[in-house]
Amino acid sequence: MFFGLDGVEVGLIIVAICLFGGILSGFPVAFAIAGAGVISFGIIAALDSAGLLIHQAIDTGSAVYRDLVNSGVKADSISIFRYPDLPRIEEPVFPKGWEVALDRNVSFVVNRMNERVLAGQSIETLLAVLMFVLMGITLERSKIANDLLTTMARVFGPLPGGLAVSIVVVGAFLAASTGIVGATVVTMGLLALPTMLRNGYSPELSTGVIAASGTLGQIIPPSIVIVLLGTLAGDLYSAAQEKRAVAEGCTDALTYLGEPAVLSVGTLFQAALLPGILLALLYALYAFGYALLNPDKAPAVPMGSTNAEPVTRGEAFTWFLGAPVLLVVGTILLGNLGVIGSQSTDVSRYSDIGEGASLRTNVSPECQASMIELHGQEAWDAAVSQQTAINEAGGVQASERLTEDELATAQADKIANAAPIGTGIAVLLVLTSLFLTTARGVSPSGNPQPLIIGAVGTVLVVLVDILLVSANTSPGTMVVLMALPFAAVMYGVVHATKICATNELIRVVFPPLVLIVAVLGSILGGITNPTPAAALGAGGAIMLAAYRKLRDQDRTPKVIIWSTLAIIVCILVGINFDLRINTDDVGFESWAAFFVAYAAYLYALFGLLFSCWILFTSGVLSPVVRETAKVTSMVFTILIGSQLLNLVVISFGGEHYIQQFLKSFDNEFTVFLIVMLVLFVLGFVLDFLEIIYIVIPIVGPVIYGGTFDPKWVTIMIAVNLQTSFLTPPFGFALFYLRGVAPKEVTTGHIYRGIIPFVLIQVAGLAILWTFPGIVTIVPDLIPN
Numbered sequence: 001m002f003f004g005l006d007g008v009e010v011g012l013i014i015v016a017i018c019l020f021g022g023i024l025s026g027f028p029v030a031f032a033i034a035g036a037g038v039i040s041f042g043i044i045a046a047l048d049s050a051g052l053l054i055h056q057a058i059d060t061g062s063a064v065y066r067d068l069v070n071s072g073v074k075a076d077s078i079s080i081f082r083y084p085d086l087p088r089i090e091e092p093v094f095p096k097g098w099e100v101a102l103d104r105n106v107s108f109v110v111n112r113m114n115e116r117v118l119a120g121q122s123i124e125t126l127l128a129v130l131m132f133v134l135m136g137i138t139l140e141r142s143k144i145a146n147d148l149l150t151t152m153a154r155v156f157g158p159l160p161g162g163l164a165v166s167i168v169v170v171g172a173f174l175a176a177s178t179g180i181v182g183a184t185v186v187t188m189g190l191l192a193l194p195t196m197l198r199n200g201y202s203p204e205l206s207t208g209v210i211a212a213s214g215t216l217g218q219i220i221p222p223s224i225v226i227v228l229l230g231t232l233a234g235d236l237y238s239a240a241q242e243k244r245a246v247a248e249g250c251t252d253a254l255t256y257l258g259e260p261a262v263l264s265v266g267t268l269f270q271a272a273l274l275p276g277i278l279l280a281l282l283y284a285l286y287a288f289g290y291a292l293l294n295p296d297k298a299p300a301v302p303m304g305s306t307n308a309e310p311v312t313r314g315e316a317f318t319w320f321l322g323a324p325v326l327l328v329v330g331t332i333l334l335g336n337l338g339v340i341g342s343q344s345t346d347v348s349r350y351s352d353i354g355e356g357a358s359l360r361t362n363v364s365p366e367c368q369a370s371m372i373e374l375h376g377q378e379a380w381d382a383a384v385s386q387q388t389a390i391n392e393a394g395g396v397q398a399s400e401r402l403t404e405d406e407l408a409t410a411q412a413d414k415i416a417n418a419a420p421i422g423t424g425i426a427v428l429l430v431l432t433s434l435f436l437t438t439a440r441g442v443s444p445s446g447n448p449q450p451l452i453i454g455a456v457g458t459v460l461v462v463l464v465d466i467l468l469v470s471a472n473t474s475p476g477t478m479v480v481l482m483a484l485p486f487a488a489v490m491y492g493v494v495h496a497t498k499i500c501a502t503n504e505l506i507r508v509v510f511p512p513l514v515l516i517v518a519v520l521g522s523i524l525g526g527i528t529n530p531t532p533a534a535a536l537g538a539g540g541a542i543m544l545a546a547y548r549k550l551r552d553q554d555r556t557p558k559v560i561i562w563s564t565l566a567i568i569v570c571i572l573v574g575i576n577f578d579l580r581i582n583t584d585d586v587g588f589e590s591w592a593a594f595f596v597a598y599a600a601y602l603y604a605l606f607g608l609l610f611s612c613w614i615l616f617t618s619g620v621l622s623p624v625v626r627e628t629a630k631v632t633s634m635v636f637t638i639l640i641g642s643q644l645l646n647l648v649v650i651s652f653g654g655e656h657y658i659q660q661f662l663k664s665f666d667n668e669f670t671v672f673l674i675v676m677l678v679l680f681v682l683g684f685v686l687d688f689l690e691i692i693y694i695v696i697p698i699v700g701p702v703i704y705g706g707t708f709d710p711k712w713v714t715i716m717i718a719v720n721l722q723t724s725f726l727t728p729p730f731g732f733a734l735f736y737l738r739g740v741a742p743k744e745v746t747t748g749h750i751y752r753g754i755i756p757f758v759l760i761q762v763a764g765l766a767i768l769w770t771f772p773g774i775v776t777i778v779p780d781l782i783p784n
Contacts, residue, residue, distance in 0.1 A: 007053035007093040008657045015040045015649055019694070020685065030634050033690065034641030037648045041105070044652055045098035055653065056080065059087040074247065081664035093652040101651040108647050124531050125231045125265050129635055131534030132222050134628045135519075135541040139512065140183040141620055142545035145174055147508040149191050153301075155505060161291025161298040163196050164209045165284045171213025172280040173509075175220035176516045181725055185214035185733050189740040202297035203745050208753030209287055211733040212760070213280075215725040218688065218718065220276030221269035221520060222537070225718055227530060228635070229692050230265035233704065233714045236697070237263045240705030249366030256371060258359045263710045265530050268718075269523050270779040271711040275719060275768055282760050309443050309502075319441030327433050331426055340426045341419030343471045347410045349402055357390065359383035374707075418471035424575060425465050429458050432493050439496030442503045454492015460485035475576045476589040511547070515540040524782060539608055546611030549618050563607020566600040573597040635689065642693030655698050662702040672708065675699050676720055676765070683724030687732065691721060712775045716768060723761045726754050 005013075018040040022032030047053045058080060059065060064087055069075055080086070094101045152166035159165060167188060174184045188210045196206040218225045241253040241261035253261040291298035334340045359371060361384050372380045402410065436454050461482060468481050500506045519537040522528045543560050550557040573579070577593035580586075615621035649655050665671050678699075682691055696717070703713055725733040728751050737750055768774055 006657075007048070007055040008653045010047070010053055011040075011044045011093055011652045012649070012654045012657070014043050015645070015654065018043070019645065019690075023686070023690075028634075029687065029690070030637035030641055032641075033638060033694070034644050037641070037645035040645075041098075041102070041648045041651070044093065044648075045102070048092050048094050048098055048652075051092075053093045053652075054090045055093050056088045057091050058083075059089045062087040076247065077663065079660035079664055081661050105644070105647045105651055125227065125529070126636075128222075128227050128265070128530040128534040129224055130628065130632045131531065131538045132224055132227065133631050134624070135534065135537040136177070136183065136217075137624050137627050137631075138538070138541040138545050138615075139174075139177050140187065141624055142541075142548045144177070144512055144544075144548075145170065145184070145187040146191060148173060149188065151505050151508045153192075153195070157301045159288070159291075160295060160300050161205075161287045162300055163192070163199065163201060164205055164287035164291070164298060167192055167196075167209050168213045168280055168284040168287065171210075171216050171283075172220060172276070173512070173516075174214075175217035175276070176222070176520065177512045181214050181217050181733060182736050184217060185211060185736040186740050188214060189737045193737075193741060193745070197742065197744070199301045200296065200299050202294070202753075203749040204753035205287065205290055205298055206753070207737055207741065207745060207750045208755075208757050209283065211726060211731075211737050211750070211754055212283055212757035214736075215722050215733055216276060216280055218722040218725065219272055219279060219715075221272050222523070222530065222534065223269075223272065223276075223718070224635075225688055225692075225721060226268050226272055226714075227265055228689070229696070229714060229718055229721075230263070230268045232692060232696060233268075233700065233710065233717075234263040234265075236700035237261060237704040237710045240701045243701070244705050248370035249364055250370065251363075251367075255360045255363060255367065256374070258371075258375065263714070266523050266526070267711060267779050268714055269520070269530065270782055271715050271775045272718065273524065273778050274774050275715055275764070278767065278774065279719070279722075279761070279764050282764055283757065286756060286760060309445065311441065311444060315444045316441060319437050319444070323437040324434055327430055327437070331430050334421070335423075335426075338419055340421045341423060343418045343422040345411055345414050345418070345471050347407060347414060349407060357383045357386040361387045415471045420466045421462060422465060422469075425461065429461060429489075432489055433458055435496045435500070436492055438506070439499040442506070443499045446499060450495035451492050453488050454490075454496065457485050457488025457490075457492060461489060474589060475593065478576070511544055515544060524778070526782060542615065543608060543611045545620065546614040549614055549620065553618075559610050560607055563604050563610075566604040566607065569600040570597050570604065573600070638689045639693055642690065645694055646697050649698065658698055659702050662699065668706045668708065671706075672703055672713070672716075675703055676716065679717065679720050680723060683721065684727045685730055686724065687730075688721040688724050691724065709772065709776055711779055712768075712772045715775045716765065719761065719765055719768065723758055726758050726761070728754070 015036070018036040019033065022036040022039075023029055025032065027035070044053065058078065065078070068078060068083070068086070078086070080088070148170045149166070152169050153163055156162035156166040156169065170188065170192075171184060193206055193210060197203065217223060238253070238261045241257060245251070245253040245256035248256055250256040287298070291300075331340060359375065359380065361368075361380075363371065368380070432454070436451050436458075440448065440451055464481050464485055469478050473481075500510070515537060518540065519533050522533045522536065523530055543563065547557045547560045550560070573593050573596055577597075578590050579594050579597060581590065581594050612621060615624070646655075662671050662674065665674070679691060679695065682695060686694075704710055725731050728734060731754070734750055734754065738747060741750070
């Protein structure tokens with residue numbers, strides 16, 4: 001025993017001292033982590049060779065241990081923490097010598113780099129980090145925050161604490177578009193903090209709300225934290241549940257759980273949406289409440305209107321609320337009544353495969369008892385009944401190729417059941433109608449004739465779809481029938497665009513909002529996974545930044561506008577036409593649609609390259625690419641270094657020791673509470689990247705191996721990690737803000753200002769702990 005401590009405990013202390021020492025040394029963190037692993041392994045190996053590190057292990061050969069196992073206690077649940085009176089034996093922390101441990105570490109770190117960094121299953125998801133970083137830095141350099149801060153201050157300024165509320169709104173908006181904490185805090189600190197102080201706002205409230213709002217990018221998707229944490233959590237959850245299933249006597253997790261043990265980043269984005277909005281709402285409510293209690297420290301500041309034309313309350317209610325609600329609710333009702341729905345006539349040439357039982361019932365008695373304990377006797381009996389019925393019917397019905405008559409009958413049934421109005425047409429008309437109503441609200445005294453023409457065109461499109469277009473109408477014929485009504489709609493939309501451009505709020509918010517909806521909508525809707533969506537966001541950010549640069553240079557941005565329209569054309573043609581030209585029977589319509597889509601694709605690609613050229617000649621693209629490379633390299637270098645440190649902890653039994661300690665608690669909530677408290681404390685001294693890649697792999701097999709929903713566990717960890725940006729002394733958001741704050745703002749102001757928001761973070765965690773449905777409701781509503 002060394003200082004009366006177990007050898008493994010001493011090893012963990014040495015690793016912690018080396019890690020914190022390396023971080024505090026000022027050496028780059030990415031290399032300090034790897035160096036801490038190498039140095040700590042050398043110290044532990046030297047002490048072990050000198051016989052100073054002795055581990056008190058349970059004597060598995062003793063009669064007491066054998067009696068305990070024979071009594072039904074599983075061997076993997078026996079530990080010195082749960083059974084401290086068991087006989088012990090003394091052994092070195094490296095039972096086979098440090099040379100063998102070193103050899104294993106070197107080989108394992110190469111394998112892990114290959115699996116998790118270079119060529120593993122998660123590498124495609126990790127590519128999203130690069131794309132999201134590029135998207136965020138590009139938007140930050142396009143000065144989007146400047147316009148947002150000015151506009152939102154005009155919207156919320158007249159309210160008590162309005163400037164602070166506007167900071168929260170802008171922070172949430174930038175979180176969904178950029179997700180870069182440092183850039184957001186610095187930008188808002190430079191632009192908003194002097195304005196708030198000049199208008200009599202408290203330095204504590206001003207600095208606190210800026211720092212806290214800047215960290216919303218860590219939880220509101222698309223979040224880099226969730227991408228990194230999600231790739232790791234998915235692997236941990238799958239492995240932990242497989243181990244749990246085997247321990248319960250089942251062959252695999254699918255049999256035991258009745259569903260695959262899978263956790264994707266896209267699902268975590270869905271789960272993080274409401275918690276992120278909840279935190280932003282809590283920040284805004286605090287700012288508003290603070291202003292009501294201390295009106296002299298957060299006064300209302302009228303800063304002018306965002307609209308060029310005065311609008312009465314009645315007009316605003318009619319066109320901004322009444323008409324949009326009527327359109328959306330009416331569309332939903334028509335959808336429920338079957339008037340709006342799918343018009344697809346696609347029929348599979350094969351019959352549907354029969355459904356199996358809800359649970360596998362051909363299992364061992366031990367697995368059966370475990371499954372009944374997990375799912376309940378009622379669920380097991382239902383599965384047995386289902387399986388009995390399937391067996392009596394001759395087994396699960398196999399998929400068979402349909403005959404021509406069966407195929408024709410199935411297609412006729414689908415045509416007969418098709419909705420009068422297609423879903424795509426309905427969505428498109430709702431969006432254009434919302435544009436027309438918004439334009440009327442912006443300029444109620446303007447000439448309504450073009451908007452009326454657009455509205456008439458909308459009605460004509462509906463009538464044509466009901467009366468002339470059927471489910472088996474060819475796409476080409478539908479285009480011809482819809483040409484004139486759609487031209488009328490577009491005439492009104494073009495006029496509405498010119499009107500909306502006079503409204504500062506719409507002009508500033510709409511372009512990045514479209515980008516956010518495109519990226520998040522494609523992920524949350526299950527259309528694609530995060531990597532292609534991130535690529536879409538990066539390309540859109542480049543085009544948006546180029547558009548902004550051309551406007552600043554008084555040059556026409558028509559190339560970018562037409563490129564955006566070309567992307568829309570690609571999407572519409574791809575949805576409505578069969579673009580497969582490598583089949584035997586390709587009609588004229590398919591060839592024409594293919595060439596139209598291909599031409600639109602080439603023009604969109606030209607627009608993207610043109611945008612890159614504009615940003616390059618303006619001196620924007622080079623620093624953006626350079627900064628993206630720096631951030632991405634740092635992330636992946638920390639990933640590699642943390643793998644080395646993690647293997648060192650595993651080599652002398654540290655990981656197993658910690659996991660045995662956590663497993664010694666019978667209450668699963670107690671274990672997770674301990675982990676959350678440890679993560680919260682570590683957030684004071686470690687960055688979120690170090691916590692994700694060093695701590696989570698150690699505790700993950702325990703917290704992901706229980707009955708908790710993995711989505712809830714991961715989002716709770718993500719929200720907890722968000723506080724690491726706010727907690728002194730090493731909260732990065734505090735350093736960013738201190739660097740740009742005016743001289744009259746002291747470090748004490750920043751520290752005092754951040755305390756209420758850290759408490760709000762804790763309150764948010766308590767709300768998510770009490771009401772886990774806030775995390776799980778969106779993934780449950782959106783099918784994957």
